[in-house]
Amino acid sequence: MRLLPAFLHVLLALALAPLLPGVINRTKAWFGGRHGRPLFQLYYDLAKLARKSAVYSRTTTWVFRAGPVIAFASSALTVLLLPFAGQTAPAGFPGDFLLLIYLFALGRFFTMAAALDTGSAFEGMGASREATFSALAEPAFFLGLAALAFHARSISLGLIYERMSWSTSTVAPLMLVAAAFFVILLIENSRIPFDDPETHLELTMIHEVMVLDRSGPDFLLIQYGAALKLWVMAALFTGILAPAPFASYGENLALALGAQGLAAVLIGIVESTMARLRLARIPQMLTGSIILSLLSLLFLLRPFA
Amino acid sequence: MTNLWIDLLCLLLMLANFRMLGVSRLGACVRTAAHQGMLLCLLPVLVAHDFTLGLVPVVLLGLIVRGILMPRLLWRAVLKAGVRRELVPEVGFLFSLLAGVVLLGLCFLIAQPLQADQATARTLALPVALFTIMTGFYLIIMRRTAAMQALGYLVMENGIFAFGAVFAVHEPALIEMGVLLDVLLAVFIMTIMIHHIGREFDHLDTDSMSVLKD
Numbered sequence: 125m126r127l128l129p130a131f132l133h134v135l136l137a138l139a140l141a142p143l144l145p146g147v148i149n150r151t152k153a154w155f156g157g158r159h160g161r162p163l164f165q166l167y168y169d170l171a172k173l174a175r176k177s178a179v180y181s182r183t184t185t186w187v188f189r190a191g192p193v194i195a196f197a198s199s200a201l202t203v204l205l206l207p208f209a210g211q212t213a214p215a216g217f218p219g220d221f222l223l224l225i226y227l228f229a230l231g232r233f234f235t236m237a238a239a240l241d242t243g244s245a246f247e248g249m250g251a252s253r254e255a256t257f258s259a260l261a262e263p264a265f266f267l268g269l270a271a272l273a274f275h276a277r278s279i280s281l282g283l284i285y286e287r288m289s290w291s292t293s294t295v296a297p298l299m300l301v302a303a304a305f306f307v308i309l310l311i312e313n314s315r316i317p318f319d320d321p322e323t324h325l326e327l328t329m330i331h332e333v334m335v336l337d338r339s340g341p342d343f344l345l346i347q348y349g350a351a352l353k354l355w356v357m358a359a360l361f362t363g364i365l366a367p368a369p370f371a372s373y374g375e376n377l378a379l380a381l382g383a384q385g386l387a388a389v390l391i392g393i394v395e396s397t398m399a400r401l402r403l404a405r406i407p408q409m410l411t412g413s414i415i416l417s418l419l420s421l422l423f424l425l426r427p428f429a
Numbered sequence: 430m431t432n433l434w435i436d437l438l439c440l441l442l443m444l445a446n447f448r449m450l451g452v453s454r455l456g457a458c459v460r461t462a463a464h465q466g467m468l469l470c471l472l473p474v475l476v477a478h479d480f481t482l483g484l485v486p487v488v489l490l491g492l493i494v495r496g497i498l499m500p501r502l503l504w505r506a507v508l509k510a511g512v513r514r515e516l517v518p519e520v521g522f523l524f525s526l527l528a529g530v531v532l533l534g535l536c537f538l539i540a541q542p543l544q545a546d547q548a549t550a551r552t553l554a555l556p557v558a559l560f561t562i563m564t565g566f567y568l569i570i571m572r573r574t575a576a577m578q579a580l581g582y583l584v585m586e587n588g589i590f591a592f593g594a595v596f597a598v599h600e601p602a603l604i605e606m607g608v609l610l611d612v613l614l615a616v617f618i619m620t621i622m623i624h625h626i627g628r629e630f631d632h633l634d635t636d637s638m639s640v641l642k643d
Binding site for chain 2: 296
């Protein structure tokens with residue numbers, strides 16, 4: 125019986141993921157007093173890219189072609205592991221949160237390898253930054269999920285998010301994990317305090333610089349994969365704050381979808397009100413999120429909790 | 430329900446401690462200590478469950494002295510000395526943050542036997558109070574500039590007040606008055622010292638004073 129909602133969630137994620145960047149951009153446009161691009165702009169972009177053909181430099185090898193495919197495949201696979209609206213995921217199993225983190229890492233590794241394969245100095249620089257920052261974001265992610273797993277007394281993502289409950293003794297640790305996850309959400313999806321998705325200055329770019337040489341269907345895979353990743357990370361974040369309190373499935377689903385939209389608005393607000401951090405400050409912020417996750421684990425480990 | 434508010438307040442106090450452990454700018458640290466001192470005044474009100482008239486002077490006095498007077502004094506001394514940052518701490522700021530996590534863990538362990546039958550036993554109040562005291566000690570020991578050490582003293586006083594509010598639920602005023610007077614005097618003396626050090630040398634590094642000869 126639970127199979128049906130699980131597959132509905134996968135379809136919803138695949139269909140609605142490109143909407144999140146649209147919501148973020150509209151929020152930013154509203155803050156800037158502009159009308160902004162259409163909500164469905166990313167869909168139009170993806171449709172346009174699908175009609176084009178890719179151009180490959182003669183200096184690149186198969187790694188360059190494999191990069192976007194593997195990156196997209198790993199993002200799409202994480203959707204299968206994602207619990208949503210209080211329901212378990214279609215492919216959930218005990219210990220699946222490790223797979224989720226490593227699928228993200230796999231996609232990132234091949235994006236970086238493909239960037240290095242072009243031999244461009246700028247792309248190498250972006251890859252090096254991405255490696256540095258993700259190496260710091262990963263322990264925060266691990267510790268945060270470990271804290272949640274300890275809270276749920278289970279190591280499968282489905283149960284972790286199903287047993288999410290806000291009680292007097294768990295408010296503090298859950299809030300800390302949510303804060304840490306929001307920071308990870310911003311860095312992993314190259315949003316503003318860490319990386320600017322709109323920038324066209326190679327010197328300051330992190331993620332965007334690695335995909336400069338992409339065109340056509342390859343770029344489609346990268347953009348669509350990034351949107352799916354944003355969806356998954358946002359769902360992990362909103363799953364903590366809005367843990368399916370209702371009895372009926374329809375209400376829970378509506379709440380979860382609304383929470384996804386609100387998360388996108390929140391990202392838009394952060395992007396419009398904050399300036400980009402200096403590169404040297406980014407590791408400090410990431411260390412801060414590691415500390416937040418660690419504290420949350422500490423809070424849960426203490427007696428009485 | 431009050432336990433929830435106490436926990437949230439303690440969370441803010443704890444994050445303030447971490448901010449002071451991890452930031453090099455003196456201005457930000459002094460401001461954080463002032464905010465911590467102001468927030469702290471809510472603790473006895475929350476712990477006491479019912480608001481009695483006896484709490485009013487404690488809260489008001491704490492708010493004025495801890496939130497406004499002492500940070501102002503310290504900040505003026507820092508401004509006059511012209512030192513804005515702790516540039517070369519004894520240990521790095523990253524390490525300080527990690528040390529803070531270890532200290533907090535220790536405080537949880539220490540607080541465990543202490544709070545066996547307190548009304549606030551299930552809250553974070555006691556461990557966070559202990560942690561605030563520890564943070565104060567840490568700043569005094571591990572920072573080089575005199576201003577940062579004076580700030581550590583202020584933070585330690587915040588912690589002692591929180592400790593008193595949790596433990597001496599019936600007579601928080603008694604502990605509070607005594608400690609506040611001591612610390613106010615100490616901060617007075619320290620600001621004067623910071624002023625003199627700042628005028629004599631162009632830095633506030635107390636380590637280099639140990640090699641002074643007359």
